[in-house]
Amino acid sequence: MLASPGTAVDSHCPYCALQCGMSLTRTRADGAPPLEVRPRDFPTNRGGLCQKGWTSAAVLGVSDRLVTPLVRGTSGELEPTSWDVALDLVASRLAALAAEHGPEAVAVFGGGGLTNEKAYALGKFARTVLRTPNIDYNGRFCMASAAAGMNRSFGIDRGLPFPLSDVGGAQAVLLLGSNVAETMPPAVQHLAGARAAGGLVVVDPRRSATARLVGDPSTGAAERPASAQPGEGVHLAPVPGTDLAVLLGLLHVVLAEGLADRTYLDERTSGFDDVARSVAGWWPERVEAVSGVPIGELRRVARLLAAAAPVHGGAGAYVLTGRGVEQSTQGTATVTAAINLALALGLPGRVGSGYGAITGQGNGQGGREHGQKADQLPGYRKIDDPAAREHVAGVWGVDPETLPGPGMPAVQLLRSLGAPTGEQARAGGPVRPRALLVHGSNLVVSAPDASKVIGRLKSLDLLVVCDFVPSETALLADVVLPVTQWAEEEGTMTSLEGRVIRRRAVVAPPGEARSELWVLAELARRLGAPQSLAFPTDPAAVFDELARASAGGPADYSGLSHARLDADEASSGPGLFWPVPATPADGSGTQVTGVTRTSDTAGHPGTPRLFLERFATPDGRARMVAVDHVGPSDDVRPGAPIYLVTGRVLQHYQSGAQTHRVAELERLVAEPYIELHPVLGSRIGVADGARVRLTSSRGRVEATARWTDAVRPDTVFMPFHWSGIGSVNQATTDATDPISGMPEFKVCAVDLTPVPDS
Ligand code: SF4
Numbered sequence: 001m002l003a004s005p006g007t008a009v010d011s012h013c014p015y016c017a018l019q020c021g022m023s024l025t026r027t028r029a030d031g032a033p034p035l036e037v038r039p040r041d042f043p044t045n046r047g048g049l050c051q052k053g054w055t056s057a058a059v060l061g062v063s064d065r066l067v068t069p070l071v072r073g074t075s076g077e078l079e080p081t082s083w084d085v086a087l088d089l090v091a092s093r094l095a096a097l098a099a100e101h102g103p104e105a106v107a108v109f110g111g112g113g114l115t116n117e118k119a120y121a122l123g124k125f126a127r128t129v130l131r132t133p134n135i136d137y138n139g140r141f142c143m144a145s146a147a148a149g150m151n152r153s154f155g156i157d158r159g160l161p162f163p164l165s166d167v168g169g170a171q172a173v174l175l176l177g178s179n180v181a182e183t184m185p186p187a188v189q190h191l192a193g194a195r196a197a198g199g200l201v202v203v204d205p206r207r208s209a210t211a212r213l214v215g216d217p218s219t220g221a222a223e224r225p226a227s228a229q230p231g232e233g234v235h236l237a238p239v240p241g242t243d244l245a246v247l248l249g250l251l252h253v254v255l256a257e258g259l260a261d262r263t264y265l266d267e268r269t270s271g272f273d274d275v276a277r278s279v280a281g282w283w284p285e286r287v288e289a290v291s292g293v294p295i296g297e298l299r300r301v302a303r304l305l306a307a308a309a310p311v312h313g314g315a316g317a318y319v320l321t322g323r324g325v326e327q328s329t330q331g332t333a334t335v336t337a338a339i340n341l342a343l344a345l346g347l348p349g350r351v352g353s354g355y356g357a358i359t360g361q362g363n364g365q366g367g368r369e370h371g372q373k374a375d376q377l378p379g380y381r382k383i384d385d386p387a388a389r390e391h392v393a394g395v396w397g398v399d400p401e402t403l404p405g406p407g408m409p410a411v412q413l414l415r416s417l418g419a420p421t422g423e424q425a426r427a428g429g430p431v432r433p434r435a436l437l438v439h440g441s442n443l444v445v446s447a448p449d450a451s452k453v454i455g456r457l458k459s460l461d462l463l464v465v466c467d468f469v470p471s472e473t474a475l476l477a478d479v480v481l482p483v484t485q486w487a488e489e490e491g492t493m494t495s496l497e498g499r500v501i502r503r504r505a506v507v508a509p510p511g512e513a514r515s516e517l518w519v520l521a522e523l524a525r526r527l528g529a530p531q532s533l534a535f536p537t538d539p540a541a542v543f544d545e546l547a548r549a550s551a552g553g554p555a556d557y558s559g560l561s562h563a564r565l566d567a568d569e570a571s572s573g574p575g576l577f578w579p580v581p582a583t584p585a586d587g588s589g590t591q592v593t594g595v596t597r598t599s600d601t602a603g604h605p606g607t608p609r610l611f612l613e614r615f616a617t618p619d620g621r622a623r624m625v626a627v628d629h630v631g632p633s634d635d636v637r638p639g640a641p642i643y644l645v646t647g648r649v650l651q652h653y654q655s656g657a658q659t660h661r662v663a664e665l666e667r668l669v670a671e672p673y674i675e676l677h678p679v680l681g682s683r684i685g686v687a688d689g690a691r692v693r694l695t696s697s698r699g700r701v702e703a704t705a706r707w708t709d710a711v712r713p714d715t716v717f718m719p720f721h722w723s724g725i726g727s728v729n730q731a732t733t734d735a736t737d738p739i740s741g742m743p744e745f746k747v748c749a750v751d752l753t754p755v756p757d758s
Helices: 056-061 083-101 116-130 144-154 185-196 209-214 243-256 262-268 272-279 284-291 295-308 331-344 386-396 410-415 422-427 450-458 516-526 539-550 562-570 663-668 678-684
Strands: 009-012 021-026 035-039 070-072 078-080 106-110 135-137 172-176 200-203 233-236 317-321 354-357 435-439 462-467 479-482 491-494 499-503 642-647 673-676 691-695 700-707 715-719 748-754
Touching: 009 499, 035 056, 070 083, 083 106, 083 435, 083 462, 083 479, 083 516, 106 116, 106 410, 116 135, 116 491, 116 516, 116 539, 135 410, 144 331, 144 354, 172 185, 172 295, 172 331, 185 200, 185 209, 200 209, 200 295, 209 233, 233 295, 243 272, 243 284, 243 295, 243 331, 262 331, 272 331, 284 295, 295 317, 317 331, 331 354, 386 539, 410 450, 491 539, 499 562, 539 562, 673 678, 673 691, 678 700, 678 748
Parallel strands: 106 135, 106 435, 172 200, 172 317, 200 233, 317 354, 435 462, 462 479, 642 715, 673 700
Antiparallel strands: 009 021, 021 035, 070 078, 070 479, 491 499, 642 748, 673 715, 691 700, 691 748
């Protein structure tokens, strides 16, 4: 039931993983927007919001909001219809395709913005009703390499295994490939301690808004913000795709100068000798030759980090990575190198120090824990683990033998779409998906090598999109199902710190928009799911089932419920960090995921900090793994001599499906642009403000040129929030990391030419 008009309701921002705390107030009695949004004091944002958060209520009332199901008619246009007609059509076509080609002919693509409850229900629906292994989600584009690296080294993946507020007390922070000053501005306040101590190190080929916080003289004193103090840190601007070499060089210096924490390495890690051998050849001169990072700067940063480490009496240090270094064919290796450096300095598993990955999407953390990932079951369990299959099948009331195995990671899944043709058809081989259900993703804009993805989506026998606005992907669909969005629904999200928080309904959904939970329940019924295979539509009931399914897994939510989260919040508790196991009946406590817990009659208090006593590996030690720098898959060469890096702007979020519909944001940044250095612009004859064409071996993009010395002369930057001719993902590569399956969005080789006057 909705709160009465004028009553402020605590909830969270619909956008990024910071999940800033908001207070939402509806004024109308009929349940419709508008909604007043106010920031509140929550640990991640401490009363701050960015422009996206302040204007988030506008997304609820957009003029082209989807309010009725749409089905592509004989005219070729999407036409309004009833839920019964749309759902009957979807169910009958899914059933027919599965009957003809097998269950693998149906695939599901989820999203990192879905609530925990929806992500859980989607995974269960795919594996029990559709019985397809082919489910993955857009988190593969954003978190997979950090997850793979953390799982390998620590035995568990929680983006930040500590509260974000801990970072505020650190003396040094090494921030690699994360532009928080633009993507999540309220997070900048957590860098205050490092900035004050002169210990903020930003690694980014571009002098981003975050790099400008540093105001380092070596990277442009003219850019120093008025508020900045001298010596707030260092900006390293390596050649795109060489961050891994920089990390190997930093560890080389730490070891060569005797700065490592030898006691910690002996007591808490394994694999050090291999790693030490692997970095021995990465002397600073070689790192400079590969990355362009000056020898002196490399040494300065290694010493600065070491001085902040507890072993040298420092106040603490963090190594943090973001998409800039993770969206790479060597993303997992880069994360591993970052973890190796942190381990050598004795940081992870210590209060006030550590390694973490800054998750981007709103529920990027929870989205990968509850079963919509190709290789996972709920509780962040591995789908090929027999014990995990047994447990989850028991909760679902199905035979574990009927659960499919691991599916294809997102890029591979997208490459496989559509009926086989030519040689593929003659050769036979695995069944290719001919139907795709998309929930919470706008693949046309956000997938790499996007023009090929568009072609494959068009080749499908059936494309069904659940969304609340007609995204570019929805406009290609055969059936569009209108669903609820943030302030219209109850549920939970999990922040970048692993903090489980409540999302609350404050306004009524418009028209006939319904929750995906209801859509999945209706499809399950139409597809003949037995009554014993329940798909509850009440988010609290779904959460209770999710909690049971997660019990004993790495991401254990079994001690949580909506009621407990509500009660916790009512007593000023800002969410609970997983794992939160149910207190054992015998009161003996449990030991899971590297943290010893004791029984607690009030319920388990949650686990803000992981690894304080042991890592979640079988022997309790963090694994150091030797890695090496290879370079990007699509390196510069004659014909493609310029590096392209992509990223976000403050005013837009992901594919822009929401933020392009907010007038205040669109007014500020309405069009795509390409940043290039004046030296490059002059050389190729592209003036500031002129139209410029960017070409890769995949596709062609055009946008307005913006001259700036914030990019290297060998590199251009383009944000990825636009479609059509301004869609940079037409040019990016779909080459993937061999371990995580994450695509290399962040670097590829392009050519740049003026657009001739028409
Ligand atoms: Fe906070 Fe992110 Fe929302 Fe901005 S977009 S208000 S940083 S949660």
